[in-house]
Amino acid sequence: MSQLIKNGRVITATDDYVADIFIEGETVSAIGKNLSVKANKEIDASSMLVFPGGIDPHVHLDMPFMGTFSSDTHETGTRAALFGGTTTVIDFVLQTQGKSLQSALDNWNSRAKGNAVGDYSFHMAVTDFNENTKKEIKHFIEEEGITSFKTFMAYKGALMIDDRQMIGLMEEVKKCGGLINVHATNGDMIDYLVQKHREEGKLSPLYHYLSQPEVTEAEAAERFVDMANFTGCPGYIVHLTCEGALNAVRNATKRNQKVFVETCIQYLILDASLYEKDFEGAKWVMSPPLREKKDQETLWAGINQGLVNVVATDHCPFMWEQKKMGENDFSKIPNGHPAIENRMELLFSEGVNKGKITLNKYIEVACTNPAKIFGMFPRKGTIAVGSDADIVIFDPNKKHTLSAKSHHMNVDYSGYEGWEVTGKVKTVLLRGEIAIENNECKIEKGFGKFIKRKKVSQNI
Ligand SMILES: [Zn+2]
Numbered sequence: 001m002s003q004l005i006k007n008g009r010v011i012t013a014t015d016d017y018v019a020d021i022f023i024e025g026e027t028v029s030a031i032g033k034n035l036s037v038k039a040n041k042e043i044d045a046s047s048m049l050v051f052p053g054g055i056d057p058h059v060h061l062d063m064p065f066m067g068t069f070s071s072d073t074h075e076t077g078t079r080a081a082l083f084g085g086t087t088t089v090i091d092f093v094l095q096t097q098g099k100s101l102q103s104a105l106d107n108w109n110s111r112a113k114g115n116a117v118g119d120y121s122f123h124m125a126v127t128d129f130n131e132n133t134k135k136e137i138k139h140f141i142e143e144e145g146i147t148s149f150k151t152f153m154a155y156k157g158a159l160m161i162d163d164r165q166m167i168g169l170m171e172e173v174k175k176c177g178g179l180i181n182v183h184a185t186n187g188d189m190i191d192y193l194v195q196k197h198r199e200e201g202k203l204s205p206l207y208h209y210l211s212q213p214e215v216t217e218a219e220a221a222e223r224f225v226d227m228a229n230f231t232g233c234p235g236y237i238v239h240l241t242c243e244g245a246l247n248a249v250r251n252a253t254k255r256n257q258k259v260f261v262e263t264c265i266q267y268l269i270l271d272a273s274l275y276e277k278d279f280e281g282a283k284w285v286m287s288p289p290l291r292e293k294k295d296q297e298t299l300w301a302g303i304n305q306g307l308v309n310v311v312a313t314d315h316c317p318f319m320w321e322q323k324k325m326g327e328n329d330f331s332k333i334p335n336g337h338p339a340i341e342n343r344m345e346l347l348f349s350e351g352v353n354k355g356k357i358t359l360n361k362y363i364e365v366a367c368t369n370p371a372k373i374f375g376m377f378p379r380k381g382t383i384a385v386g387s388d389a390d391i392v393i394f395d396p397n398k399k400h401t402l403s404a405k406s407h408h409m410n411v412d413y414s415g416y417e418g419w420e421v422t423g424k425v426k427t428v429l430l431r432g433e434i435a436i437e438n439n440e441c442k443i444e445k446g447f448g449k450f451i452k453r454k455k456v457s458q459n460i
Contacts, residue, residue, distance in 0.1 A: 001024075001025065001040055001041075001432065001433075002022065002023060002024045002025075002037075002038075002039040002040050002041075003022075003023045003039050003040065003041045003042070003043065003389075003429070003432065003434075004020055004021070004022050004023070004035065004037060004039035004041070004042045004043070005020065005021040005023070005043045005045050005050060005391065005393065006020045006042055006043065006044055006045060006046070007019075007020065007044065007045055007046040008020075008021070008045030008046070008048050008049065008050030008393060009045075009047075009048065009049050009050060010031070010050045010051070010383060011049055011050070011051045011359050011360065011362075011363055012051070012052065012360070012363055012368070012382050012383055012384075013360055013361075013363045013364040013367070013368040013369075013382065014360060015360075016359065016360065018033070019031050019032055019033055020032060020033070020034065020035040021050065021383065021389075021391065022035050022037050022039065023039075023389040023391075023429070023432045024432075025432055026388060026389060026431035026432045026433075027386055027387060027388055027389055027431075027432065028383060028384065028385055028386065028387050028388075028389050028391075029385060030385065031383070031384075031385060043393065043427065045393050048393050048394060048395055048396075048426060049359075049392075049393075049394040049395075049396050050383070050391060050392070050393055050394070051363050051367065051383070051391070051392050051394060052363065052367045052368070052380070052381055052382050052383050052387075052390060052391065052392070053085065053086065053087025053088060053367065053380070053390030053391060053392055053428065053429075053430065054081075054084070054085050054086035054087065054088075054343065054344045054366050054367050054392070055086065055087070055088045055089070055090075055366070055367055055370040055371055055374075055376070055380060055381055056081060056086045056088075056089045056090070056312050056313055056315065056340060056343060056370070057089075057090040057123075057262070057310060057312050057370040057373075057374055058090065058092075058238055058239065058262060058264065058312035058313060058314045058315070059077060059081075059089045059090065059091050059092075059312075059313060059314075059315040059316075059340055060091065060092055060314070060315065060316035060336065061073060061074045061077040061078070061089075061091050061112070061315075062074060062077075062111045062112070063092070063094070063316065064094075065318075065334055066325065066332075066334060068318075068322055068325075068334070070316050070317055070318060070334075070336060071317045071318055071319050071322065071410050071411050072315070072317050072338070072340070072409055072410045072411065073111070073115060073410070074091070074111060074112040074115040074116045074120065074448070075115045075116065075117055075445040076408070076409065076410040077089070077315065077340055077409070077410075078116045078117045078118035078119075078120060078448050079117040079118070079408060079441055079445075080340055080341040080407065080408040080409040080410075081118050081340045081341060082117060082118045082428050082430065082435045082436050082441060082443075083341050083407075083408045083425065083428075083436055083439075083441065084340065084341035084342055084343060084344050084345060084425060085344035085345070085392040085394065085425040085428060086118070086340065086341075086343065086344060087118055087119060087380075087390040087392075087428065087430050087435070088118065088119040088120065088121070088371075088376070088380055088390065088451060089118065089119075089120050089121075089315075089340065090120065090121045090122065090123055090148075090370075090374060091108070091112070091120055091121075091122055091123075092122070092123050092125050092150055093105055093107075093108040093122045093123070093124050093125060093146075094125045094127065094159070095124070095125055095126055095127045095128055095133070096127070096128075097127050097128040097158070098128060099128075100132065100133070100136060101124055101126065101133060101136045101140060102136060104124070104125075105122070105124070105140075105144065105146075108122060112450075113450075114445070114446045115445050115446065115448075116445065116446070116447075116448025116449075116450075117435075117441065117443060117444070117445050117446075117447055117448050118430060118435070118447075118448045119380075119390070119430065119431070119448050119449050119450075119451050120448055120449075120450060120451065121145075121146070121374070121376070121450065121451045121452075121453055122146050122450075123146070123148045123149070123150045123181055124140055124146050124148070124149050124150065125149070125150035125151070125152070125159070126149050126150065126151060126161065126169055127152065127158070127159045127160070127161065128161070128165075129161055129165035129166075129168055129169045130165075133169075134168070134169075134172050137149070137169075137172045137173060137176050137178070138172075138176045140178075141176045141177055141178045141455060142176070144452070145450075145451070145452025145453045145454075146453065147177070147178045147179060147374070147375050147453050147454070147455055147456055148178060148179045148180075148181050148236070148374055148453075148456070149169065149173055149178060149179070149180055149181065150180075150181040150182070150183070150238070151166060151169065151180055151181070151182050151183070152182075152183045152187070153166075153182060153183060153184050153185060153186065153187055153220045153223075153224065154183060154185045154186070154187030154190055154220075154287070155183075155187060156187050156188070156191060159183075160187050163223070163227065166180075166224075166227055167227060167230070167231060170227060170228065170231040170233035170235075171231050171233070173233055174231055174232055174233035174234070177455035177456065178234075178455065178456060179233075179234040179235070179236055179260075179373070179374075179456040180228070180233055180234070180235050180236065181236045181237075181238050182224050182235065182236070182237055182238065183238055183239070183287075184217060184220040184221045184223075184224045184237050184238075184240075184245065185212060185216050185217050185220050185287065185288055186215075186216045186217075186219050186220045189215075189216045189219070190211055190212050190216050193210070193211040193212070193213075193216075194211045194331050197210065197211055197330075198329065198331060203328060203329050203330055204278060204279065204281070204330060205275050205278075205279060205281035205282045205284075205285050205326075205330050205333065206275040206276060206281060206330075207330050208275070208281075208285050208289060208330040208331070208333065209272050209275045209289040209290070211330075211331075212287060212288055212289050214242045214243070214244045214245075214291065214295075215244065216288075217240075217241060217242055217244065217245045217288050218242065218244025218245045218247070218248060220245075221237060221240065221244075221245035221246075221248040221249065222245075222248035222251075224237065224259075225248050225249060225251075225252045225257065225259050228257070228259060229252065229255065229257050234258075234260070234456055235259045235260065236259070236260040236261075236262065236373065237249070237259060237260070237261050237262065238262050238312070238314070239262060239263065239264050239267070239288060239312070239314050240261050240262065240263050240267075240299075240308070241263065241264075241267045241288045241289075241290075241291045241295060241299075242288070242291045242292075242295040242298070243294060243295050243298040246261065246298055246299070246302050246307060246308070249261055249307055250307060253307070260309050260310070260373055261302070261307055261308045261309055261310070262308075262309065262310040262311070262312050263299050263302075263303075263308050263310075263311055263312075264311065264312050264313050264314045264339070265311055265312075265313055265339055265342065265343045265346050265347055266284070266286070266290065266313075266314075266337065266339060266415065267290065267291060267295070267296070267299060268296055268299050268300060268311070268347075268350065268351070269296070269346060269350050270284065270290050270415070271290055271291065271292060271293055271295075271296065272289060272290045272291055272292060274290060275289070275290070279327060282323045282324075282326060282327075282330075282333045283323070283337060283413055283415055284337055284415060285323070285326070285330065285333040285334075285335055285336075285337075286314065286316070286335050286336050286337050287335050300351075300356045300357070303357055303361065303365055304357065304361065308365070309365065309369045309373065310365055310366075310369050310370050310373065311343065311347055311365045311366055312343070312370070313339035313340055313342075313343050314336065314337075314339075315336070315337075315338060315339050315340035315409075316334075316335065316336025316337070316338075317336060317337065317338035317409055317410070317411035318334040318336060318411070319411060319412050320412050320413055322334050337415045338407075338409045338411045338413075338414065338415060339415065339416075340409060341407050341408055341409050342402060342407075342414075342415075342416055343366070344366060344392070344425065345402075345421050345423055345424060345425065346402075346416065346419070346421060347362060347365075347366055348362060348394070348396070348422075348423040349421040349422045349423050352423075353396075353422050353423060367380075367381045367382070368381040368382055369381075373456065374453055374456070375453035375454035375455060375456050376451060376453055376454070379451075380451070388431050388432075389429050389431060389432040390429065390430055390431065391428070391429040392425055392427075392428050392429075393425075393426045393427040393428070394423060394424070394425055394426060395423065395424050395426050396422075396423050397422065397423070398422070398423065398424040398426075399420065399421070399422050399424075400420075400421055400424050401418060401419065401420055401421070402414055402416040402417065402418070402419040402421060403417055403418065404417060408441075430443065430447070430448075431449075433447070435447075
């Protein structure tokens with residue numbers, strides 16, 4: 001099977017030109033002007049942008065939580081991602097404290113295998129680092145192709161590891177060629193504030209926000225950066241939201257340290273005023289919470305300064321009924337919001353279209369950097385001869401409105417209801433196969449492959 005995408009404006013992290021793209025099987029085999037090749041199918045992409053499939057390296061699909069599960073499965077979540085131009089996602093496997101990493105992976109595989117529509121990989125969240133866990137790290141990197149290890153500096157008693165475990169894990173991960181992702185917030189400070197607010201009868205979603213002030217994130221980011229510097233382990237801060245935390249990273253660059261930073265689309269375009277809407281604010285209860293306008297400016301500037309490397313989602317949807325578990329207590333609201341389908345279009349509309357970032361930067365933070373940092377480049381994250389033909393054909397002028405009525409995520413509300421967006425995904429190819437066309441998904445569950453990743457490089 002071969003396909004020819006004709007006359008599109010091809011955008012990568014570094015290029016911008018009009019050309020034809022010839023695809024044979026799963027990969028791109030030629031790029032050039034007026035290619036004279038015979039293809040089984042031709043797609044006219046005149047006046048369209050043609051860019052690499054998006055990579056969302058921070059999603060939680062079918063994640064067990066408080067006796068329930070995040071509402072998108074690997075099937076519905078990766079399908080919704082494809083509708084929004086994201087062809088590969090990286091989901092988090094969570095170790096249960098007292099059990100092995102392998103048993104957690106087996107558990108996640110049992111839900112993901114054969115169900116994913118789009119391509120996926122896993123990060124391994126280490127919640128209990130001990131002599132047994134230590135022995136598993138090398139195997140994960142070399143045999144499983146899982147090279148990134150998530151740590152939590154918060155959620156004591158469930159997910160959090162202490163600094164002693166963090167240092168030990170960093171040394172082992174560095175030795176084996178992996179990377180540490182971190183949820184960098186000060187768990188003890190947050191636990192104290194949550195308890196204080198509950199005792200004072202302050203129970204609305206607003207107090208979720210007020211229990212996680214900027215300092216709780218800035219302090220932990222700085223501590224993590226120092227530990228990464230001490231051990232020499234590559235570090236990646238997930239969902240960084242604020243000026244104080246980014247300044248910790250900025251300071252680290254002064255001693256020639258590189259720490260990767262991810263923010264999420266919501267932190268760039270939504271702010272904490274949404275928590276003033278009584279219980280409706282639960283739609284945006286996530287950790288860290290939304291911040292202030294000044295933090296949005298910091299994050300956009302950080303992208304252009306090369307300090308913020310990735311824009312992800314932390315997609316973790318819950319139905320409104322599930323959110324209502326915390327109707328009388330903000331600390332019982334399941335954390336997370338849906339965005340896997342909206343990220344690429346929102347970042348284009350709010351970022352590129354409003355002149356905050358260039359088209360090349362857009363591709364860099366949404367496609368190329370996630371592929372490079374997490375060991376999938378150049379197979380994923382760019383359009384080049386030999387790369388997987390994961391390609392988005394995008395209409396940059398098409399206006400549309402985001403709504404729970406039309407999205408494909410398995411969740412009954414949208415965090416962006418009524419949001420006017422300029423730019424729409426038109427056609428998506430995944431490994432040379434048409435995945436999305438005419439607003440329909442053309443591939444079935446099970447098409448999505450687990451992508452084994454290479455060891456990480458600190459130089460991107
Ligand atoms: Zn997350």
